[in-house]
Amino acid sequence: MTAEEFLYHEAALLDDRRFEEWLTLFDEDALYWIPQGDEPDPIHHVSIAYDDRRRLRERVLRLASGFAHSQDPPSRTCHLIANVRTEPAGDEELEVASTLLVAEVRRNVQQIYAGHVRHRLIAREDSFLIRRKVVRLVNSDVPLGNLSFLI
């Protein structure tokens, strides 16, 4: 599998709402970061999400609880990935840059989210694990609504 194919695979899992499987794509030390604002510094500045593997697991747990009102009904999403550029980053790691467009439909309203994404991938067997995923939404500091679906 190429890195690009892996990104498509990750997006398909999200669009199919196969969240437990999606979670297994992340390394134990993974970081999933959605910064807020132009000069994001997660130590000194609030983020939309700055999740370690544990927090990611909590999100998936919550969505499976049957009581996550903000995802009842669940969002229907369509992830479009483009401009995939890959470069090596040390032993068996790849840095992958891409652009993302997500159409999200919920309760009769469609929203569009777009952003610049960076994945740090570790080669594992014939696939990859995600060590780090950063989603810089272009509207990250615009007043947002319900962003509780997994982007």
Next chain:
Amino acid sequence: MSGENGSRRERGQARLELSSEFAAVSVEVDQQANGPRLRIENRQNRRVVYLDPLEVASLTWLTHERLGPFLDPSQTGWRSHDEGEDQA
């Protein structure tokens, strides 16, 4: 009122020194406030002023004549009767 507050506000990268037989000044970009300011320090009396970008831009309208009052020692620092004011 300024000082470390834990957020990432480092002092300006480069400090510029400007000196002659008459004066010594250091100039740097200060990042301690909500926006960048030019920090100007008179090395001779330690007086400091902070100018925002619009104020610095306005200096380009100066003629040396209009700057005169600031060079008049009786207006700035060398006055007989004021107690407690910084001396030049």
Next chain:
Amino acid sequence: MTLSGTASSELITDDWRIHGSVYTSADVFALEQRRLFHGPWLYVAHESELREPGDYKTTFAGTQPVIVTRGSDDGRIRVLLNRCRHRGAAVCHAESGNANYFRCPYHGWTYRNSGELRGITYDDAYPELDREALGLVALPRVASFAGFIFATFADAGPTLEDYLGNARSYLEIVAGQGEAGIRLTAGSHRLAYRGNWKLQVENTIDNYHFGFVHRSFLDVLADRIGAAPPIVQNIMNNPDWRTIDLGGGHSVHEFGDPHTGNNQGQLGDLPFNLIIFPNLCFVGAQVRHILPKAADRTEVRLYPIMHEGEPDEANAAILRVHESFYGPAGMGGADDIEVAFDRVSDGLGAVEHDWLIMSRGVHREQPGENGTLIGHAADEVPQRAFYRQWKRLMEDAA
């Protein structure tokens, strides 16, 4: 001014029925801007957002855009209408910055950051212009308490301290959270929802909903701490968890001792939830500023509270806890948006019978000290505190 057809005294009855138009009517919204967001003291900023001379922040007093500035030479805080006196353009558009002079982008009119008009471009076109009368309009009174800066459009009236009344001691506790105080320097979450601003006020100090709306977060907490968290039992049964009408529209929900309480057992959370009438709240580890935009449109700013004098790791940990519940991707806040705002706004469309009730626990309110009223944690004492003041101001024949 009265509302077309219905006096505001008829919108909230003595037995605590509330008419839905309180949340949906454009007329009510407009009258609120004149009565609730004009006379009362309105929160605008925290001192830590304006540390240096020349620092400014743009925000809203009600629906009116304002600039909060720290004077260049005198260090005084001023609150100015963000509106050029010439043709009305907003003079500052940045959320924050440092400037000792503002220059309007439309025609270059230039103001001191204390408001005075410094000069006009090509001013020979005005043979006689009273410059002194053309400064940026300043709110007449600005004051600070415990580091929180408020301003009012009213020339006269109670001092800020008198206005805050019984809420003062709680604000002092908030201000003392860190080893050396607090600061709001971590930015803010920004939310927007379809619905009235008062829905956010009510939701902030409603605990009755926790076990229902945040059921999925309780599952997360149980997984996180290894046991079912006692928050719902505490809300329903713990006599030390109380709601208090502080008077003046302010209210607090205590989780036991107001110095040491904690409702979820989470790091950094304040020991109580506090509402300062009309639109400032303290909840979780944040300052929550509610910005009314229209009867059915609201924005909210959530400012995480950082602790001065504590290491970066400690403050970063507070941010991580805040992010897990609050904000657009928060595992708690998103459910509030869905249920307390979206679904309520949906339901309020059924106007054939347009009455709601806010009488929970009214029979068991107990008088406390200094004119306060105390109730159970799940009772609607804070909501009634808010609407008592709302009625007083909306009915005032000013």
